[in-house]
Amino acid sequence: MRIHLGGKTVRILKVDPLNPEDDILKIASDMIKNGKIVAFPTETVYGLGADAFNPSAVEKIFRIKKRPTGNPLIVHISKIEHVNELVEDLDIRRMKVLERLWPGPITFVLKKRSNLPDIVTGGLNTVAVRMPSHPVSIALIDMTGPIVAPSANLSGRPSPTKAQHVIDDFKDELDAIVDGGETIFGLESSVIDLSGDHPILIRPGPITIERLRNIFPDLVIDVDKIPSSSFDHYMTKKPLYLFIGTVEKIVKSILSFVEKRKKNFVLLCSEETKNMYPDNFRKVIMGSRVRPFSIAKRIFDIMRKVDKMDVDEILVEGIEEKGIGFTVMDRLRRSALRIFE
Template sequence: MKVTLEKASELIKQGETVAIPTETVYGLAADAFNINAVKKIFEQKGRPADNPLIVHICDLNQLQDVAKDFSDDLQKLTDRFWPGPLSVVLKKRKSVPDIVTGGLDTVAVRMPDHPLTLELIKKTGPLTAPSANKSGRPSPTNPRHVIEDFGDDFPILDGGASKLGLESTVLDLSGDSITILRPGFVDSKMIQDLLKKEVKLIAESDKKSGKKSPGTRFTHYKPKASVKWLDYSVKNISDSDSYFIFHSKTIKSSNRKNVHTYQGDYSSLARDLYDHFRTADYISCSTIYIEPFTDEKIHPLIPALKDRIKRAISS
């Protein structure tokens, strides 16, 4: 159910949840300071209570309301990447309910790059907004995906299709080192070039615990179809119920059904990935085959794409 900006603001102030657009994916928004409203997010998504949420803000004054211990590095990052697909983990203020942060003393914050949602946050104050899907399912990148998971009557602030299609980079600034907890469009080289400091990548063993960042549980972003890396040595793959995604420049076309090629356009692949997952389910494909990535240095988005695909493959 599409709602106006005014109606979305009214619902959130009443303690309800609303699906909202961002440049990454659609979020399931609630008042970040309303404990009962935030509880609804967990209930509606079926999300584990120890999985922290990202707080969305519209200006740096709101950042003062939810976080503390700011640094010169944070200033450089916000000047360069906000609004945009970068979430930063900082020490939280006591005003932020523990349910938002999974009981941690840190909070992830970002400023989304979508005019409708920024205007909404001006009216409501900071919002928690994890992806507007059932927990573990592919994130929604358009209103149709939200309806698939929550039904026709769920309130949606329609801002069109998400222009990026992958969740934000999550960068931990709360400790002694600077660490990427979840890869995204803002990659480690961009951050290192800006800060002139080493940027670490979270270890796989730490990702599985998913403590400081959402979207790092081992199984996540998963369609009903089985997701597999395409093994070229395997013969006789059935075309009738398979879905194929190729990314390299060398693969241009195929006689197979349900084949999608990107010829090195990784930004478009990122934008379309979750829609492919959901489309494959809609047309009852049993398996989604994805061309493996052979070199992460080919494009800065490859680590983020690999991360999401690996979590969709995990069982």
């Protein structure tokens, strides 16, 4: 299918997310091999794909995303053999870690080979590498080779979990979008730096801190180490206010905030708390506090939806910062104009 957006026709390549059609993916693969930009789904979020070894194609990604060039990209692979094309000085211990956790929603930062274009790594001597588990991305990379694929959103915006989110952000700036439906996790991958003496978690993701600590007993958490930490992330166009603490404290703080502000707002709340607010509150249910993965999967989609509502402000309940809740709260903290504790 082709859609006309602005002055350009963008190809929408709809595929079966579990059994993607080879003939459709070949169209996308050929486009990437020819220097085009193609968005595609992973199990985390949609990625903006280009040939990792084509500097001019990679430059297009920075330009259309409005992404600072000092912010490195993640290279996506489909087989462990690809690692040797990208990484040097990979010892047996690190290789065993990769084999244990790939494919899956986790990225590793490793020492890069000199043949990898500097624009991919922001001039650093390391490269971020991930092997996704989504059938569409695995099949596409198998056909194409290593693909750089940052999240397919304008820099600073919430990440895309549906093809429509990609269309909303880029209109006619892409060549094609592989539409594989909604992503599985709804949050970007965990990122662990293995380039030094100790593993450092620089971005939490779908794999919980608790599980990672079982695998890496000496894991250090430093979410400010990731090069992108100095840039805005996950921002809505409407101001977003985050309320954290116990459930009782959160509800009380929100009620007090609304009473003082008297502005047009929408409240993102949980299944468990929706009846603790007046009926005239405009509410959107994020999911369940006892099933925080339900919140993680939907949070970016919800943020994009409420951003289009006729409201002045977005109010969001915080959740418990353990398990996947730690990752959800990392994203919400970064998106908030102000946090009420």
